[in-house]
Amino acid sequence: MPVTPQKTLRADAQSNLDRLLAVAAATFQQEGADTSMRAIAKSAGVGVGTLYRRFPTRDRLVEATYRSEVARLCAAATELLESRPALESLRMWMDLFVAFMATKEGMGEALRVILVDDDMKMKTRYLLADAIGMLLSEGATEGTLRTDVDPYDVLLGIGGVTLIAGDPNQAAITSRLLDLWIDGLRRGNQKQN
Known part of the structure; x- marks a missing residue:
């Protein structure tokens, strides 16, 4: 889902594009999609x-911008796992997801008009669930995360947290709720059959 130009860009042109999309994401988050x-x-x-x-x-x-932010969030799962244990990586990824949702909210109505295709919405959800799945799988291998969790369920749960407490003024509540999610995902909290 990353932004892919039709032809390979020169390094400076790619750098300009990347910077433009990063600035657009930050601006949309702070000022909304109607910004100049x-x-x-x-x-x-x-x-x-x-x-x-x-x-x-x-x-x-x-x-x-939306596609770029989705790609960046998905890539972050791999990047986090390169230098941190899975449990810590998952918790940090959750914070990145909250920031992603704030950017998405900033694009508001403009994004709702663009994302009318249900297939595109579902593709995004599956990409994000795959990123979570990678984090969960690594945690299961490390012995720190449960093995009986569906990544899509975790995505829905984190999404619910952002709907309830995703406002920047509620950072402490958001953090507590995500910490509860992490506690529930730890190995040893699996449901006994």
Whole structure:
């Protein structure tokens, strides 16, 4: 689901694109999807012409930003596991998911108009569940996480936490709820048959 240009970009062009999408995500999260395209280009350090050549409409920028953020979140699972135990990686990934949902919320109505295809929505959910599945599998191998958990259920649970307490003003509540999730996912908490 990553943003894939039709042709391979020069390193500087790829860097500009990556920076533009990162700035757009942060701006959408803070100011909403109606923010000025010119302001996004300026914050990214590119000309407005560069922005419009890449994304001729706001909807195209919103969609590309969303896809980029999904790809970044999925890749984070692997990156976290490279340097941390699975349990810690999963908890950190949950925080990244909360931030992703805040960015998605910032794109609000614009994203709802773009994501009308149920197949696209489900593909995103399955990509995210696969990332969680990798974290759970590694934790099961390490002996720290339960083996009887469906990654999609965990995704729905984390999504529920963000719906209830995903507001930045509720960071402490969000953290406590995610810690409860982690406690429930620890090995030893499996349901006995």
